[in-house]
Amino acid sequence: MTVPIRSHPAVPRRRREVFSLRTTALGFGLVALMVWGVALTFKAAVGSGAHPFGAVLVLLALLLLGTAAIRSNRLRRAARTVTLEATAAPAPVLPPTIGVPQAEDCADLDPLAFEDAVSDLCRRDGCSDVAVVGGAGDLGADVIATAPDGRRLVIQCKCYGAGHKVGSQDLQRFGGTCFAVHEAELAVVVTTSEYTEPALDYAAQCAILCFDGAALRAWDDGTGPAPWEHWPA
Numbered sequence: 001m002t003v004p005i006r007s008h009p010a011v012p013r014r015r016r017e018v019f020s021l022r023t024t025a026l027g028f029g030l031v032a033l034m035v036w037g038v039a040l041t042f043k044a045a046v047g048s049g050a051h052p053f054g055a056v057l058v059l060l061a062l063l064l065l066g067t068a069a070i071r072s073n074r075l076r077r078a079a080r081t082v083t084l085e086a087t088a089a090p091a092p093v094l095p096p097t098i099g100v101p102q103a104e105d106c107a108d109l110d111p112l113a114f115e116d117a118v119s120d121l122c123r124r125d126g127c128s129d130v131a132v133v134g135g136a137g138d139l140g141a142d143v144i145a146t147a148p149d150g151r152r153l154v155i156q157c158k159c160y161g162a163g164h165k166v167g168s169q170d171l172q173r174f175g176g177t178c179f180a181v182h183e184a185e186l187a188v189v190v191t192t193s194e195y196t197e198p199a200l201d202y203a204a205q206c207a208i209l210c211f212d213g214a215a216l217r218a219w220d221d222g223t224g225p226a227p228w229e230h231w232p233a
Contacts, residue, residue: 096124097220097221097222098117098120098121098124098220099117099220100114100117100118100121100192100216100217100220101113101114101117101159101192102192102213102217103160103161103162103192103193103213104161104162105159105192106159106160106161106192107161109159111134111157111159112132112134112135114157114159114192115132115134115142115143115157116132118142118143118155118157118190119131119132119143119145121219121220121226122143122145122153122155122226125148125226126147126148127145127146127147127148127153128145128146129144129145129146130143130144130145131143131144131145134157139177139181139182140156140173140174140176140177140178140181140182141154141155141156141177141178141181141182142155142156142157143155143157144182147186147228148228149228149232151185151186151228152182152183152184152185152186153184153185153186153188153227153228154178154182154184154186154187154188155187155188155189155190155227156170156174156178156188156189156190157190157191158170158189158190158191158192158193159191159192160191160192160193161192161193162193162213163193164193165193165194165195165196165199166189166191166193166194166195166196166199166210167195167196167198167199168196168198168199168201168202170189170199171189171195171199171202171203171206171208171210172202174187174189174208175187175202175203175206175208178208179206186209186227186228186231187206187207187208187209188208188209188210188211188227189203189208189209189210189211190211190216190227191210191211191212191213191216192213192216193212193213194212194213195210195212209227209230209231211227
């Protein structure tokens, strides 16, 4: 049965606070302005004989205005930083696609072309000793390779149309030879189509990985894992 792809949540990085000369200068300037304004107001109040309560009100008003100005400046800096970080984020680099055949291509396609495309995917993603061995007397193996983690990889390729599912008999023939004859450490059936439920049940019992058309397309365009990444060594 096709193993679900697991994803790991990205760990957010803590953004380091950067010293801002502009914000610091603005803060000192507002403090100086408040002190100067309070002094003038207090002097005028004393000179006129008025109660100094008016100076206190002016001081509070200046404090509120200064705090609001500093907070607004910090918010603008934070928004600008977020915008710059989003703009500078590098786009993910995807591997070049091989262009594997799709289900609608299989009617007029030489089966060897599909096997060649699958072998090219294996080479692209780090397999070594890749060989296309399909044909008469292949005993179920179409592509044999050594996975990047060192395991022996045996693949059977089924280029079927959308209405033609891989059945349990296909899996049984492959299951009878992939381990005993080809000494597979990772046995995979790759198809452009889908699998019947009995085929998936048999594959689960025999530890055979079933790669359907959707998984194959994702492997090709780099948005999904390679077969050996489904079952880590």
